[in-house]
Amino acid sequence: MSDNVLLMNKMTKVYPNGFVANKDVTLSVNRGEIHALLGENGAGKTTLMKMLFGFERPESGQIFIEGKEVKIKNALEAIHLGIGMVHQHFMLVPSMTVTENLILGDIPRGPMFTIDSKKAVETCIELGKKYNMLLDPQMRVMDLSVGGKQKLEILKALLHGAKILILDEPTAVLTPQETGELFETLKMLAHDGHTIIFISHKLDEVIQICNRYTILRRGRVTGTGNIESETPSSLSAMMVGREIDLDMHKQKTEFKEKVLEVKDLVYVNDFNKKVVNGVSFSIRAGQILGIAAVEGNGQNEVAEIIAGLKKASAGQTTLGCVDITSQNIRKRREAGVAYIPEDRMVDGCSATSSITDNLVADRFFKKKFSKKGFINKAAIEKEAEELIEEFSVLCMSKDNPIGALSGGNIQKVIVAREFTSGAKLVIANQPTRGIDVGAAEYIRHRLIDISRESDVGVLLVSADLVELLSVSDSLIVMVDGKISAYFPDTTQVDEYMIGEYMLGVKRQTEEEIGGALQ
Amino acid sequence: MSFTEKMRKTAIKYFEAIRVAFAVFLAIAIIMVVIFFVSDQPLDVLYWLVVGPVTTLRRFGTVIELLIPLGFCGLGMCMMFQVNRFNMSCEGAFFIAGSATAILALYLDLPPIIFPLVIIVVSALVGGCVTIVPAYINEKYKAHIVVSSIMLNYVLLYLGRFLLIHWLKDPTFSYNGTPFFPENALLTRIVPGTRIHTGIFILIAAVIVTYILLYKTKIGYNMRYSGQNAAFARYVGINTKKSILSAQFIGGMLAGMGGAIECMGIYQQLNWEVQLGYGFDGMLIAIIAKNNPLLVPVVAFILSYLRTGGDLVNRMTDVPTEFVTVIQSLVVIFIAAKSLLATTRHRMLIKDSMSGKGAN
Secondary structure (H helix, E strand, O other): OOOEEEEEEEEEEEOOOOOEEEEEEEEEEEOOOEEEEEOOOOOOHHHHHHHHOOOOOOOEEEEEEOOEEEOOOOHHHHHHOOEEEEOOOOOOOOOOEHHHHHHOOOOOEOOOOOEOHHHHHHHHHHHHHHOOOOOOOOOEHHHOOHHHHHHHHHHHHHHOOOOEEEEEOHHHHOOHHHHHHHHHHHHHHHHOOOEEEEEEOOHHHHHHHOOEEEEEEOOEEEEEEEHHHOOHHHHHHHHHOOOOOOOOOOOOOOOOOEEEEEEEEEEEOOOOOEEEEEEEEEEEOOOEEEEEOOOOOOHHHHHHHHHOOOOOOEEEEEEOOEEOOOOOHHHHHHHOEEEEOOOHHHHHOOOOOEHHHHHHOOOOOOHHHEEOOEEOHHHHHHHHHHHHHHOOOOOOOOOOEHHHOOHHHHHHHHHHHHHOOOOOEEEEEOOOOOOOHHHHHHHHHHHHHHHHHOOOEEEEEOOOHHHHHHHOOEEEEEEOOEEEEEEOOHHHOOHHHHHHHHOOOOOOOHHHHHOOOO | OOHHHHHHHHHHHOHHHHHHHHHHHHHHHHHHHHHHHHOOOHHHHHHHHHOHHHOOHHHHHHHHHHHHHHHHHHHHHHHHHHOOOOOOOHHHHHHHHHHHHHHHHHHOOOOOOHHHHHHHHHHHHHHHHHHHHHHHHHHHHOOOHHHHHHHHHHHHHHHHHHHHHHHHOOOOOOOOOOOOOOHHHOOOEOOOOOOOEOHHHHHHHHHHHHHHHHHHEHHHHHHHHHHHOHHHHHHOOOOHHHHHHHHHHHHHHHHHHHHHHHHHHHHOOOOOOOOOOHHHHHHHHHHHOOOOHHHHHHHHHHHHHHHHHHHHHHHHOOOOOHHHHHHHHHHHHHHHOOOOOHHHHHHHHHHHHHHOOOOO
16 A cells, blocks of 8 residues: 555646745655545645646646656646546536547547447446446436536546546535445545545545545645544644634524515516516514525525616515615615625626725725725725735735635625625625635624624525525525525524425425515 | 845836837847848848937927827727727727818817817817717627727718818819818927927827826726626626716727827828728727826837838838838737747746745
8 A cells, every 4th residue: 555656746836927826745645545635725736736637837846656757748648647637627528428528539440530439339338337337328428417427537537547536626516425426436446556636625525535635725735644543623724724613603692673675576587487486585683594595596586686786577675764676786785785796706806906996896986985086096005905904815915916816815805895885784695605614614704793793684695505504593495486484593493404495395384484574 | 135136026017018128129020030031221121110210300200290199099999998898980080080170170260279179179079979889889789899880980981081072172182182271270380390299298188187087086997897897897886888888988089189189280181081090000009008098108109110110111221111010010919929928927926936925
């Protein structure tokens, strides 16, 4: 077990914008092990793997494969050296069949210029049998399940002779059952002498299947060793640099006056489908109301309608005691609506604008920052500096474009802007999706703080059930644009109960649902 | 911090300027290699191109004269690009402003100073009004702005020609031209021996006003947010449609001003029968100037210097003026090539982040 397959010695990579993604990173992997590469988003995991795969050139450092130093200039060379990568976003041609995708890049030739398709199918079946990952060779890739696509990616790498398999956050897209299957496969591959590098930030999974680990934080190695001697909290401490408090410590509180009331909201989309169909609920000051729903059941539209990005086809929205149904976005914001949008790169920020410009986009026109139409640059810069400080946004300069920041830091900028706009109602639409543990934890705490300390009503839409249950006070579940359940107290429910309502297996009575509108 | 480190930091900061200078140098170098093969007097070519425009006051005057219309159209295109709209109607706005100027100059009579100012204001409004057409169609009906603005340019070209030939022209001339404008409708020439006129001051004012508008006022912030990410601007409550349209209106106004000033300052009559190309040059200038109004006169100067030099090469040597167009194109290609000198910059950045506190 101890012979070294891969050694990346003191790798350093600086990106064109001056960001040091890796500094003196050493990764050593032994044959037949499943090695976890851990780190938050932006810690440099992907950069390290890109250098191994020839996508990025290191500034300094050496790579040894089986003890021999190699220079990897492109992906083809990496493949020849026996390195295979399974990307998070699959690199497959959806309109082609499983076999066709599999043989791309290594096509069995028939006579003349034809493809030996019989042999191709045979290869596909043979390979599937050998590694216990059987797929229908004639099926189109677009019809495969996500787990199936992933299997195909792994098979593709194996067909190209991969000895070292890199899996970039493989479980992010899988259901629990598929994850179980994948882990069986990985264990078997490792047993056969393949080496697996498992990139993830799900600590329980890592502990479940990995042998050793290397942890990166801000481009440097902060820990490496055997996984047996570690616990999730010791690993997360190394990832984040401090102990992560996974418990929210939420205090019970009395809700105050009503801040939001929506009545019989209806939204008909461009395809003439009623995406939101008669939704009514209310939120009080100090209350966090969560919406649980499977993707595409109208929860996103509800959030966007209240924020003003979409216009309701019918229904009434009242903020405090003001009817805002027909008001535009600016007026709603001035009345006290703040919104953290689902897609932060499209709606939440302007990637090419500076961090400062992003922070003040909703207030540069206010009296504090302008006089007779002219902008007071000094006041704006002061505001930006204060917000960066208060919300601990990690950046080199407030004048850099926001697009250069990591996802978590971009989200912090958005949160900083929306939480300080003097809102009575904060709508948080997937506020922690795809961002690192530290930033996610921070944002959840801020959500609770703002509701408790500033008497703000919060509407939380999230796909993360654990987050919904730990952060919100009350919860509604939506199916097909309708509310299917209302739970006034989230401490009385668990994920499985909610799951049944989310899938539409169960439905509360109209009376119970009516409780959402107090 | 050592001297070399400081130098490096400065170089990183002003890297774009260095890149532009390098692009110009490279373009001239490449064309010179060709000229060494085809011309009998290659050194003369280099002399007239590089030094020619400053050999006499008159020649340098030409550089400044040419800079004025280029500058106005560059500013106009900055406004379009700042709101992320490829509205190319500056060309047409410039052209039709000439017709407006001629009509006013010939059929109105006002005291000096006030007269040209009135003409400039009206022409600017005409320019704005024509530019808003493709802009509005684009916002309202999603018609592709490049197509509609180019088509509009043709409409304006033939409308202008129609007005000139059927109404404004003086039949006693051997060419299609209006009578010369009365004295009180002209812009005063300020440097004897050249045609440099008071339009230069209006350009300077326009540069400053455009810059302040874009970077220092609420209106400008609205425009720039709308241009950088319209979805985001809408989400923070900006009326993006209004901002995008008004920026283009102002862009057209600037081009229209340019047309009026050029007509009154240089031609002193209207005899334009083809598009003059300043609108397209303006696009080029705005791109090189990164849509920053303060850089527009600098880039316009480089361009008009190259053009004047090229003209001299044409007259003084055996190389025709077209080669300057080649130089221009090469400059634009090199500037557009974002990876040019990228490795150098990257190396500097690495050294910088390794030595200083850049590495976190």
